[in-house]
Amino acid sequence: MPSAFALIDCNNFYASCERVFDPSLRNRPVVILSNNDGCVIARSNEAKECGVGMGVPEFKVRPDVKRHNIAVCSSNYALYGDMSRRVMETIQTVTPNMEVYSIDEAFAEISGRDHQDIIEKGKEIRRRVLQWTGIPVSVGLARTKTLAKLANESAKSDKYSGGVMALRSHREHQTLLKNTPVSEIWGVGRNYSKTLQKHGVVTAWNLIQQPDSWIRSKMKVTGLRMVWELRGHSCLEIEHAVDQRKGILSSRSFGRPVYDLNDLTEAVSTFTERASEKLRKQNSLTGMITVTLVTDKYSNPGLPYKFGLSVDLQTPTADLSTLISVARMCAVQLFEKGRKYRKAWVMLTGLVPDSEIQTSLFSEVDYSNRKKSLMESLDHINSKFGKRTLHSASTGIDQTWQMKQQFLSPRYTTRWDEVLTVRA
DNA sequence: TCTGGGGTCCTAGGACCC
DNA sequence: TCTGGGGTCCTAGGACCC
Numbered sequence: 001m002p003s004a005f006a007l008i009d010c011n012n013f014y015a016s017c018e019r020v021f022d023p024s025l026r027n028r029p030v031v032i033l034s035n036n037d038g039c040v041i042a043r044s045n046e047a048k049e050c051g052v053g054m055g056v057p058e059f060k061v062r063p064d065v066k067r068h069n070i071a072v073c074s075s076n077y078a079l080y081g082d083m084s085r086r087v088m089e090t091i092q093t094v095t096p097n098m099e100v101y102s103i104d105e106a107f108a109e110i111s112g113r114d115h116q117d118i119i120e121k122g123k124e125i126r127r128r129v130l131q132w133t134g135i136p137v138s139v140g141l142a143r144t145k146t147l148a149k150l151a152n153e154s155a156k157s158d159k160y161s162g163g164v165m166a167l168r169s170h171r172e173h174q175t176l177l178k179n180t181p182v183s184e185i186w187g188v189g190r191n192y193s194k195t196l197q198k199h200g201v202v203t204a205w206n207l208i209q210q211p212d213s214w215i216r217s218k219m220k221v222t223g224l225r226m227v228w229e230l231r232g233h234s235c236l237e238i239e240h241a242v243d244q245r246k247g248i249l250s251s252r253s254f255g256r257p258v259y260d261l262n263d264l265t266e267a268v269s270t271f272t273e274r275a276s277e278k279l280r281k282q283n284s285l286t287g288m289i290t291v292t293l294v295t296d297k298y299s300n301p302g303l304p305y306k307f308g309l310s311v312d313l314q315t316p317t318a319d320l321s322t323l324i325s326v327a328r329m330c331a332v333q334l335f336e337k338g339r340k341y342r343k344a345w346v347m348l349t350g351l352v353p354d355s356e357i358q359t360s361l362f363s364e365v366d367y368s369n370r371k372k373s374l375m376e377s378l379d380h381i382n383s384k385f386g387k388r389t390l391h392s393a394s395t396g397i398d399q400t401w402q403m404k405q406q407f408l409s410p411r412y413t414t415r416w417d418e419v420l421t422v423r424a
Numbered sequence: 425t426c427t428g429g430g431g432t433c434c435t436a437g438g439a440c441c442c
Numbered sequence: 443t444c445t446g447g448g449g450t451c452c453t454a455g456g457a458c459c460c
Contacts, residue, residue: 034428041428041460059426075428102460189458220434222458249430298427345429403428
């Protein structure tokens with residue numbers, strides 16, 4: 001039975017989520033800002049047409065916002081995360097063999113009696129997701145994941161595709177590669193793109209003509225794999241296992257510059273709290289914690305603006321108070337009076353499953369059963385009654401450094417007190 | 425004044441050992 | 443005192459993704 005890889009991608013996902021619950025946004029350009037309302041991270045088609053660029057700082061788009069009556073939203077990850085789950089569950093009802101690739105994308109393997117049957121299933125995914133969740137998606141179908149990505153792009157840009165595009169014939173394959181600049185290939189970023197163009201490799205078609213050894217020397221094995229995929233040899237499979245993260249990072253920019261050690265340790269404690277929550281959620285312990293303080297990188301170009309410190313924990317742990325005390329110690333050591341801090345991050349690495357605690361010869365086991373059950377109760381209470389119901393005192397009360405979210409929509413689908421009111 | 429927050433994989437090079 | 447080669451492990455950094 002023939003089969004194909006599908007890439008299902010939500011159109012302008014964040015903007016579409018906002019529109020599901022606020023119909024007044026439907027015929028207006030919409031942009032979504034990053035955390036801290038810093039820059040544009042998503043745009044509706046109309047906003048793209050108004051010339052709003054991706055990643056542009058918020059203050060630079062203000063004139064456009066005014067001129068074109070653009071709706072501006074802070075990012076609402078509680079809403080987007082929940083909508084994403086609904087979309088993924090819907091896709092799975094059509095094709096169980098799927099991989100959640102990101103918050104708004106999924107790969108799937110679709111088999112059918114023939115090509116036409118496969119395309120019909122692609123259309124069914126699109127129809128069902130739209131009907132069940134209100135989110136429009138595009139579907140690209142091809143022999144490899146990388147080609148499915150490209151097919152998806154043309155499903156989006158081609159008005160007549162109906163949101164579904166399949167690469168079937170040799171000719172279609174060739175035409176698409178000839179029309180695709182290297183910079184648009186999945187796995188080619190800014191740097192590789194520059195190198196390739198310098199050597200006269202401009203389109204995907206040019207790229208697949210190059211000898212393997214040349215590609216490997218320029219773009220390593222990952223690049224070579226990608227080129228094979230473009231040629232039509234599948235090298236990347238559907239990955240089901242949601243594997244464990246290898247590192248956990250928690251960080252935020254501050255809503256205002258921070259000069260004070262107290263504010264800084266408060267923030268670092270908060271990020272440690274969040275990171276350790278993620279750590280326990282995947283049943284891991286961490287062996288190393290890194291705290292980094294970030295100052296304003298734009299005011300002194302060229303000078304160091306990141307200051308980090310890593311501590312080997314001797315024995316892996318997931319205990320909040322241990323982690324917070326180490327993280328605070330790092331912050332105190334890194335802190336220098338007079339610096340203008342913009343951001344901090346806490347990274348946990350050297351993760352091990354909590355079933356495999358290895359006790360170090362020279363120190364006590366940190367993550368005792370007593371601590372473990374304390375942490376379990378903490379996580380349980382917070383998941384039942386809401387985040388930060390119980391939290392460490394060191395994370396502060398006022399949190400005046402917290403990020404800005406001036407244009408936040410309600411968490412319609414995950415909080416009872418913010419559910420949409422149809423008629424009040 | 426104002427510039428996101430997560431992640432992954434790969435490689436080079438240093439430390440160390442035999 | 444001089445010397446080689448091969449292996450492993452770890453880390454930093456660079457590339458990429460959404």
